[in-house]
Amino acid sequence: MITFYPGPSKIYPQIATYLQDAVQEGILSQNHRSPAFMDMLKQCITLFKQKLNVPADYKVYFTSSATECWEIIAQSFTAKGSLHIYNGAFGQKWFEYTKKIVGDATFDIPFGINENIPLLETDTSKYDVICITQNETSNATQVDVSQIPSAEALIAYDVTSSLGGIELDWGKGDIWLASVQKCLGLPAGLGVMVCSPKAIKQAELIGESKHYNSFLFVHENFEKFQTHYTPNVLAIYLLKRVMEHVENIELISAKIKTRNQDFCRFIEQETVWTLLIENEAVRSDTVIAIEGVSDAIKQLKQRAKEAGITLGNGYGNWKENTFRIANFPAIEDWEFEALKNLV
Incomplete structure (x- = not known):
């Protein structure tokens, strides 16, 4: 076929072997606070950063999905407001979902599918986060992040359909989010969030801790190579194995x-x-x-x-x-x- x-798209053919290896190695029977899991998580993150050229001072976190990352950004990184610039269905969904959490402090700038993304001429200091769908799966467009100027606000990119497929200029953004079921060639069920030191500092200043997936709780656990809830151990293991074999x-x-x-x-x-x-x-x-x-x-x-x-x-x-x-x-x-x- x-x-x-x-x-979800085609998975790497090696996944079949990796599934058998996961069972034989016993990692699926290890609890997520065990040394075996923590070592595997550390290896996965290290390989992920090496193969995707993620800067050393950026942090990698795993969630249940890219959609959960939308929620974390709205809850933990947004106090003053959120600006969403989009030209398609998924960018609009991100805006609408954020508005349910942030309310009237959520703003949007739609643009056409054959247009370049509008350059930011507005005062970005009135927003905490500027949200951009870097690759809009619904209409097959993408944003050249080199066009995006630096801003006082954090810049968050949804790269669900490009992470692992094209080289990203990590320095042009503060929060990058995706899921693994596209360019990373894995089954669905794992989200990835990559954060800059600037993003982590902002979350600490806001200090939001009302939810089980509040960013500070997530960050605290990942600093120990643990997770904030019982994770998809198999998906993390498979990601590690994929990172071992890809160029x-x-x-x-x-x-x-x-x-x-x-x-x-x-x-x-x-x-x-x-x-x-x-x-x-x-x-x-x-x-x-x-x-x-x-x-x-x-x-x-x-x-x-x-x-x-x-x-x-x-x-x-x-x-x-x-x-x-x-x-x-x-x-x-x-x-x-x-x-x-x-x-």
Whole structure:
């Protein structure tokens, strides 16, 4: 079965072996306060930072999902207000969810899917956090973080569809959040949050401690290589094993970008299909949205099903007239060639 679904997506084939190893090594029977688990967690974080070039003074935390990270940011990093800049469904959902927690101190700036992200001309000192969906899975756009100026407020990026697929400039943000079921090639069930020293300092100044997943409680436990609640031990173990075998993100990123450009050129030569995102400067490297007539898409999906290939559905406003293709590292080049033959 070949799947191009943009999340949960294809897992690395080595996962089958890693699952057996996890059972045989006995790590799944260790409690999360044991030396064995703490050592495994430490190894996982160390490898994660090495392979993804995370700065030494940034901290890595694991949660249940990227959505939980939205909640933690709203609860623990936001006192004055939160500004959300988005062009798609997931950025809007982040804004709407934050508003349920923060209330009227939540503000938004929507922009078009073929537009560059609006540069911040507003006084950022009135916000605690500026929230940006770096890779908008719903419409296959991405934000070039190099365009984002420094700000007094924290800058938080949702990188759920790009973490592990493209190289990130960590210094351009203070909070980075994601889930593992996309570019990291793992089953769903684990969220990742990466925080700068500036973010940690702000959380300490706010001092929020009302919730079980309050950031200070999370941080306190991870400083001891423990977790704030009983974690998904298997997911952390699998992430460690994946980090052991993958190449450095610089190499992965170069391959993903090249394959994206190749497939987009292929689609541009077609007469039936067009790329939803016309502006190449804002086109995602890891998710490709292809536009066409609804009936043609239905016929293509049927041919794909018969060929053992799963395509991603359109999302939100583009549900009926687009389909999406994941360009994640676990997907192999020969699978893209099979897709070209089908299209």
